[in-house]
Amino acid sequence: MKTKKTIQLIKFGLLSVGLFLGSCTNESVEEFPENNSTQLIKKFFNDEAVEVEPLGNGTYLMYEDVIVTEDQLTDQKVGISENPVPNEGVDKLALSSGIRKWTNNTIVYTLDNNISQSVLDELYKSMDVWRDNTNVEFKVRTNESDYITITSNGNNCNCGSASLGMVGSRGVINLGTRTTAVVIIHEIGHTLGYIHEQTRSDRDDYVRILSENIQDGYASQFARNTNSQNLGDFDISSTMMYGAYTFSKNGQPTITLLDGTIYPSRQARLSDGDIAGTNQAYPSSDGGDGGDGGDGGDSEDICEGVSEWSRFQSYSVGDQVTYQGYLYERDFSRWNQLGQCGETNPSADICEGVAAYSRNNNYSTGDSVTYNGYLYTLGSNGRWSNQGSCGN
Incomplete structure (x- = not known):
């Protein structure tokens, strides 16, 4: 790093x-x-x-x-x-x-x-x-x-x-x-x-x-x-x-x-x-300049080479970890889920064609929205599930 x-x-x-x-x-x-x-x-x-x-x-x-x-x-x-x-x-x-x-x-x-x-x-x-x-x-x-x-x-x-x-x-x-x-x-x-x-x-x-x-x-x-x-x-x-x-x-x-x-x-x-x-907080897609994460598409697994999160380690903005089968990246105040381990780096934008969340709309189970740069899907329990980061 x-x-x-x-x-x-x-x-x-x-x-x-x-x-x-x-x-x-x-x-x-x-x-x-x-x-x-x-x-x-x-x-x-x-x-x-x-x-x-x-x-x-x-x-x-x-x-x-x-x-x-x-x-x-x-x-x-x-x-x-x-x-x-x-x-x-x-x-x-x-x-x-x-x-x-x-x-x-x-x-x-x-x-x-x-x-x-x-x-x-x-x-x-x-x-x-x-x-x-x-x-x-x-x-x-x-x-x-x-x-x-x-x-x-x-x-x-x-x-x-x-x-x-x-x-x-x-x-x-x-x-x-x-x-x-x-x-x-x-x-x-x-x-x-x-x-x-x-x-x-x-x-x-x-x-x-x-x-x-x-x-x-x-x-x-x-x-x-x-x-x-x-x-x-x-x-x-x-x-x-x-x-x-x-x-x-x-x-x-x-x-x-x-x-x-x-x-x-x-x-x-x-x-x-x-x-x-800045290059630590905003690491390049190939995992350089401070990122701990994936290899930018050469790997079949987005989590390859990324360490598991530890409660005994200190993390900074831009750091990546795996946790319970998912890849996360540290933001200023939270972790953002980037995808599920075992997946390849997506070539398409998962948010393409998905409308932004609106507090004025009524949503049903299975509906998807974009919000703050991420894709969410509404589950049967009434809670929104983070599906990953929107692409370019």
Whole structure:
């Protein structure tokens, strides 16, 4: 398995992700859309208390540039399993909470027509940075039920915000009218499921947070999450890292290295840790770049070479295991069933022609639906059974 580097990947045994009017800055400019809202409420994200702003339609603004869904938040601590059993809850169609990574390593998107050509150029440049350095791909939506809408937020700034992970049809990337690649690369990171680097559980071993310099009302942006799942070492060069002066109220740094050194501004690129962490979370189909699983089609058995799940082992996003005759892959907050051992890697999409689940429809035993990138069939016991991941 390739050495795991950084990028913060948040896990939670309950969660998934968001966007709208927030903003991540180009660190050399430090611009944010004006936010006059003072309506903040306390919720729990990844079993940590956070302050969020209700945006309506079941979404909330968190960490200033991340919109989370109501499924991703709780009203109280619920407890997080450090090593959930692979088949735990896989038959529950409603179990959509938590950060969900994109199936088949592919971000499906649609573009609004309100984005200027200059911002579009920066957007495509940013997609190329992720595509050229990681296993992540991008695809214009045709009829997929899981996709993001990329749109302009109308703010005259180099800013943006993005949904955290795959959230059905509610995912969004909002961009300002002057947004550049240094911001968009960061926002794509949120869409892939990543939270800011400075919220990692181990951040205090690497940086100092200077609360006396933080703007009033923004202290929660620097809160440490003790339940974060970290791949590799803390990465000061990560695209997910705040700049040294982010949310400063007096021109003094809000974050420094432990010795007080000011670190370089974020650039329009991925760090080595970003690349390694993403290829761990989104392993290639041939099992390389961190995956423990199959050989990408050469084997007659998708489980060949994959170890059995163990309650005594720690697993990271992207790891694969076998359990009770099935192949599973670790997501941010749960295991996803990929198929039954003994099967060959399917050449066709098992979800092709299957409609997306709708809470407004009545379903009968034997009916199949797609939901959050997976195929489900309704059993005679009234419970939905996960049949596996949708293909390309």
